[in-house]
Amino acid sequence: MVYFQKMTPEGYKQIEDEIARLKKDRPRRIKILQEARSMGDLSENSEYTTAKMELGHLQSRLRYLDKQLRYAEIIKPDSTGKIDLGSSVQLQFEDDDEVQDYKIVGRMEADLAAGKISFDSPLGQALMKKQAGNVVEVEAPAGSYQVKIISVR
Incomplete structure (x- = not known):
């Protein structure tokens, strides 16, 4: 395989x-x-x-x-407005007023310091196929938290 x-x-x-x-x-x-x-x-x-x-x-x-x-x-970004590999997103984490920018990338490209998160990380998995305005629950090893999707590009 x-x-x-x-x-x-x-x-x-x-x-x-x-x-x-x-x-x-x-x-x-x-x-x-x-x-x-x-x-x-x-x-x-x-x-x-x-x-x-x-x-x-x-x-x-x-x-x-x-x-x-x-x-x-x-993989090229989805043109339907849903988050996919290659999408750039603005997120607002619970209990934080600041908006943060991230790009959803492949496993080999991930670099959190550069704002690149893997599509198969806990955050990446929670975001996949969601749209702007959605609030998602992220199940991470350190505990769960919520993230609001501000925009998808």
Whole structure:
């Protein structure tokens, strides 16, 4: 069974950009490894060991990111006004007058500090397919709370 990773077009582009950056850096890392190898005895050559390890990490990251793209399912925002992957929302949490902006994204793109919440997080799950004006109950590990949806874009 193949599991497709849901993500926004922006998340897909971010992965493509990181792959391009890593591929651009690979020749430099290979050159460092070759230079370290030419220094002599490899068993006591810390430069060689470090360069080999760093190149291995880069190659591993490239394989991981490539797999993410291969199994990506790009979801575009719902145009019906209901919250879906890619939607930007303004929320007002209970007992708080402040309105906060969030974007609903795929699991790999989530970054709460940047205002990006995963569609499968407790808050994301509660918001999915709801509309502006709805009040939703969020069942989180720390307890339940209510959120009012101010707007959906």
